[in-house]
Amino acid sequence: MTILALENISKSFGALKVADNISLSGAQGETLGILGPNGAGKTTLFNLISGDLHAERGRVLLGGEDISSQAPHRRCRLGIGRSYQIPQPFGAMTVFENLVAAASFGAQLREPDTYGRCVEILRETGLLPKADRLAGSLTLLDRKRLELARALATQPKVLLLDEIAGGLTEHEAVELVEEIRRIKAQGITLIWIEHVVHALLAVADRLFVINFGQKLAEGLPTAVMEDSEVRRVYMGLEV
Numbered sequence: 001m002t003i004l005a006l007e008n009i010s011k012s013f014g015a016l017k018v019a020d021n022i023s024l025s026g027a028q029g030e031t032l033g034i035l036g037p038n039g040a041g042k043t044t045l046f047n048l049i050s051g052d053l054h055a056e057r058g059r060v061l062l063g064g065e066d067i068s069s070q071a072p073h074r075r076c077r078l079g080i081g082r083s084y085q086i087p088q089p090f091g092a093m094t095v096f097e098n099l100v101a102a103a104s105f106g107a108q109l110r111e112p113d114t115y116g117r118c119v120e121i122l123r124e125t126g127l128l129p130k131a132d133r134l135a136g137s138l139t140l141l142d143r144k145r146l147e148l149a150r151a152l153a154t155q156p157k158v159l160l161l162d163e164i165a166g167g168l169t170e171h172e173a174v175e176l177v178e179e180i181r182r183i184k185a186q187g188i189t190l191i192w193i194e195h196v197v198h199a200l201l202a203v204a205d206r207l208f209v210i211n212f213g214q215k216l217a218e219g220l221p222t223a224v225m226e227d228s229e230v231r232r233v234y235m236g237l238e239v
């Protein structure tokens with residue numbers, strides 16, 4: 001069952017086309033990996049899905065419903081969760097308070113009704129022992145975990161992950177992949193932008209490669225990574 005679909009999405013900034021007639025879809029429980037060099041249009045694609053940008057042409061569908069005109073907060077409440085490449089927690093609030101804020105807003109629950117789920121998410125993401133720490137004092141790995149936890153607290157049907165493994169050590173990336181596998185097992189559709197390709201390949205069911213705002217390749221991970229044009233674009237990238 002298709003949960004998210006982009007139909008012929010286009011977006012330009014002046015003469016620069018950042019999304020050029022792109023169509024893609026994600027099925028329930030599927031992990032779709034997004035690859036592309038810097039400036040290819042990957043984060044723009046996420047902005048078009050989350051509502052931070054609105055497409056000039058095409059449609060964004062969630063569960064078959066056209067949400068193209070919806071504001072970001074409405075898309076969040078309809079089931080689109082997102083983590084950002086640079087974590088930006090509420091630094092003066094505790095880890096637990098960050099989750100409560102996300103759950104209250106995204107899932108539209110009374111604050112006391114969020115506590116049980118927030119504790120569960122903290123346990124799942126390994127943050128429960130740090131629940132009372134100020135978010136601004138966390139390490140990079142734990143800030144990434146908190147970014148993931150906050151997105152989960154909104155009860156998403158689709159979770160957008162933007163370079164969540166970036167900047168981590170090899171050991172930390174392995175830990176993060178295991179957490180993402182556990183989330184995948186819950187049936188959430190994951191769309192994951194990542195430059196740490198081996199982390200992405202450990203989880204992704206399909207890959208979608210974008211370059212200069214256009215689709216370059218799409219398909220099973222092995223076939224896509226063997227594609228000659230994909231290999232040319234990634235010349236020098238260690239896979």
